[in-house]
Amino acid sequence: MTIKDISEESILSGCKKNDRRSQELLYRHFAKKMYAISMGYAGERPLAQDILQESFIKVFKNIGQYKNDGSLEGWIRKIVTNTAIDHIRNRKRADNYLEAEPNDPGLHTHNQALKMIGFNEIMEHVGRLPEGARLIFNLHALDGYTHREIAHKLEITEGTSKSQFNRARKLLINFIGNMNL
Amino acid sequence: MDFIKWYKHIIESSEEEPPAKVWQEIENELDVDAVWVDIEKNLSGGVRKRMMVMMTAAATVLLIISVGTLLFLNLRDQDFVRGPLYTERFPVSPELLKREPAIQTSLSTALDFPVIREIHPMTEEKDPQPAVHPGPALEDLQSMPYLEYKPVVKERDLPVPDLLFPLTGEEKVSKQTIFSSSGYYAGLSGHLANTWLVNNKTMQGLRPDEFTTSLPSFGYSTGLVAGITTGKRFGIEAEVHLISFKKQNYNEYLHGKYISNSMQFNYFSLSLSGKWYFTDSEKPGRHSALLGTYTGILRNAIQNINGESISLSNDFNSGDFGIIAGYEYHHPVGNSLSIGTGFQARVGLNNIFAGNDLIPDYLNSTRNASLNLKLSVRYNLK
Known part of the structure; x- marks a missing residue:
C-alpha cells in the first residue's frame, strides 16, 4: 500500500x-x-x-x-x-566560501555534458563546493529563495549571496565541462 | 540548457532510496519519544497525585486545628459562662435567708462559685423538680427560699458547706465525672519504631526468590509532647522529636558477594494529631484514637556497606512528611501525672530520594514508613 x-x-x-x-x-x-x-x-x-x-x-x-x-x-x-x-x-564551516572567480565556462561544453551526466556525478561535484557556497547555491537554485531572503537567513549581505551563487554555478559547470565524457 | 533548471530537475527526480537504517533510526527515535511521553505522563500524574495528597494532608491539619479550636472555645464558654453541665438549686434554710449578704459571701468563698445569680423564695417561682435531699421535711422545704448558682468547673470533690444540705453520693459522682473535661498537659515521649524505607528494592527484598533480602530494622526517637484536651472527648497533641532515627537493613548480592547494607536517617520531627477519647473520665484511664500528620527535616543520612560508612545526605531530600494513625492509653499516676503507651503507624507521602548522578529521583522513589510503640509521661498543667 x-x-x-x-x-x-x-x-x-x-x-x-x-x-x-x-x-x-x-x-x-x-x-x-x-x-x-x-x-x-x-x-x-x-x-x-x-x-x-x-x-x-x-x-x-x-x-x-x-x-x-x-x-x-x-x-x-x-x-x-x-x-x-x-x-x-x-559544523561551523558555513562561512567557507569561494574566493576566486572561476573562468566563464563555454556554453557549448556544458550543454553537451549535461546530457550525459547523472545524479551521482553532479552530487560528487556539489560535494566539492565549500559549504557556505553550496548552501547558498542550493537555497537559490533548489528552493527558490531570493538573495535577499538568503542574506537574511544566513546573516550575510545580499551581494555575498549573489557572488557566491554565481561562483558556485560557474565552478560546477566547469567541473562538468572538464569531465571526461 | 539552463543549468539551474537542469540541476533542480535532476535533484527532484532522483530515484535514490535512502538506506533502510534511516527509517529504523526514525522509528527508534519515535519509540523512545513515545516511551518518554508515557513516562512524562505518569510522572506528571504522580506529581498531581502528590500535590493532591499534600493538599489533603494540609487541609486535614487545618481542619483538625480549626475544629479543635472551635470546640475548645465553645466548651470553655459553656463551662465558664453558661454552665450547662451543672446548675442546681439548693434549698436554703430560713435562718440563712435572714443573713442574705453573708450567704452570698460565704458561698462564693467556700465553693469558689463566682456566680450567685439570685436568691428568691421558692414560692415565687414554679420549680418543676426541686432537688430532694435528706434533711428537712418536704413541707419545710417548700416554704424555704433557694439558691441558684453556677459553679466553676473543678475536677475534685466539691466542698459542700454546712450552709447547704449535703449532696447525695450519686450527685457527687456525676459532678466529679462531668468536671473532668478540658486542660493542658506537657511531658516527654519516646518511640521505639519498626522502620521501613519503602522502595522497589526493599519491597522486592521481601520476596523469597530475590537475591536482595530486606531485614527488620528498628529506630527510635525521643522528645517533648504537649497537648490540649478540649471538651469531653477531643484533644490535640503535638510532639517534637529532636532525634528521630529511621533505619533500613538489607543484604544484597553485589559483585559476586553477599553483603550487608544498612541505611540510617536522622530527622528532626514534628507531629500534630487530633485525639478522640473513647471515654469521658480520666479514671481509671483513657483510651484514645489519633489521626494526624508529621513532618521531618533530615539531619543526616548514612549508608553502611560491610562496615564502611558513606554519607547519603546529598542523595536524599531534606523534607519528609506523612500521616499518622494510632491508638493510645493514658493512666493517671497521682493528681497531675499520667503515663501513656500506644502505637502509631506513620506513612510518608513524599519521595525522599533526591536522585544522584546515576539514578534520577523518579526511578528510585522512596518513602518512609514505620510502626511505632510510644511511651510518654505527661504532667497535667490544668
Missing part, C-alpha cells in the same frame, strides 16, 4: 495520532525527494542521511502544526532545508 492508495487526509490524521503505519507511508512517499535535497545541501551521503532522519522526526513531532494552508510536500521540504542549514551551521 502506498500513500496514493490512501487519501493524504487520512495519512495526516494517522500521523497526528502517532500511528506508525501512517508515519511510514508518509516517509516512504517523500523519502527519495527529500533525501536528494538533503544530498544537495550536505554534499555527502552520511550527512544527508542525518539531515533526512532529523527532518522526519521533526515532521512527525510537529505534524499537528501543519494547517493545510500549503502543500504538505512544501511544508516537509521547508523542514528539510532548515534542518540542513542548522546542520551546516553547527
Whole structure:
C-alpha cells in the first residue's frame, strides 16, 4: 500500500495520532525527494542521511502544526532545508566560501555534458563546493529563495549571496565541462 | 540548457532510496519519544497525585486545628459562662435567708462559685423538680427560699458547706465525672519504631526468590509532647522529636558477594494529631484514637556497606512528611501525672530520594514508613 492508495487526509490524521503505519507511508512517499535535497545541501551521503532522519522526526513531532494552508510536500521540504542549514551551521564551516572567480565556462561544453551526466556525478561535484557556497547555491537554485531572503537567513549581505551563487554555478559547470565524457 | 533548471530537475527526480537504517533510526527515535511521553505522563500524574495528597494532608491539619479550636472555645464558654453541665438549686434554710449578704459571701468563698445569680423564695417561682435531699421535711422545704448558682468547673470533690444540705453520693459522682473535661498537659515521649524505607528494592527484598533480602530494622526517637484536651472527648497533641532515627537493613548480592547494607536517617520531627477519647473520665484511664500528620527535616543520612560508612545526605531530600494513625492509653499516676503507651503507624507521602548522578529521583522513589510503640509521661498543667 502506498500513500496514493490512501487519501493524504487520512495519512495526516494517522500521523497526528502517532500511528506508525501512517508515519511510514508518509516517509516512504517523500523519502527519495527529500533525501536528494538533503544530498544537495550536505554534499555527502552520511550527512544527508542525518539531515533526512532529523527532518522526519521533526515532521512527525510537529505534524499537528501543519494547517493545510500549503502543500504538505512544501511544508516537509521547508523542514528539510532548515534542518540542513542548522546542520551546516553547527559544523561551523558555513562561512567557507569561494574566493576566486572561476573562468566563464563555454556554453557549448556544458550543454553537451549535461546530457550525459547523472545524479551521482553532479552530487560528487556539489560535494566539492565549500559549504557556505553550496548552501547558498542550493537555497537559490533548489528552493527558490531570493538573495535577499538568503542574506537574511544566513546573516550575510545580499551581494555575498549573489557572488557566491554565481561562483558556485560557474565552478560546477566547469567541473562538468572538464569531465571526461 | 539552463543549468539551474537542469540541476533542480535532476535533484527532484532522483530515484535514490535512502538506506533502510534511516527509517529504523526514525522509528527508534519515535519509540523512545513515545516511551518518554508515557513516562512524562505518569510522572506528571504522580506529581498531581502528590500535590493532591499534600493538599489533603494540609487541609486535614487545618481542619483538625480549626475544629479543635472551635470546640475548645465553645466548651470553655459553656463551662465558664453558661454552665450547662451543672446548675442546681439548693434549698436554703430560713435562718440563712435572714443573713442574705453573708450567704452570698460565704458561698462564693467556700465553693469558689463566682456566680450567685439570685436568691428568691421558692414560692415565687414554679420549680418543676426541686432537688430532694435528706434533711428537712418536704413541707419545710417548700416554704424555704433557694439558691441558684453556677459553679466553676473543678475536677475534685466539691466542698459542700454546712450552709447547704449535703449532696447525695450519686450527685457527687456525676459532678466529679462531668468536671473532668478540658486542660493542658506537657511531658516527654519516646518511640521505639519498626522502620521501613519503602522502595522497589526493599519491597522486592521481601520476596523469597530475590537475591536482595530486606531485614527488620528498628529506630527510635525521643522528645517533648504537649497537648490540649478540649471538651469531653477531643484533644490535640503535638510532639517534637529532636532525634528521630529511621533505619533500613538489607543484604544484597553485589559483585559476586553477599553483603550487608544498612541505611540510617536522622530527622528532626514534628507531629500534630487530633485525639478522640473513647471515654469521658480520666479514671481509671483513657483510651484514645489519633489521626494526624508529621513532618521531618533530615539531619543526616548514612549508608553502611560491610562496615564502611558513606554519607547519603546529598542523595536524599531534606523534607519528609506523612500521616499518622494510632491508638493510645493514658493512666493517671497521682493528681497531675499520667503515663501513656500506644502505637502509631506513620506513612510518608513524599519521595525522599533526591536522585544522584546515576539514578534520577523518579526511578528510585522512596518513602518512609514505620510502626511505632510510644511511651510518654505527661504532667497535667490544668
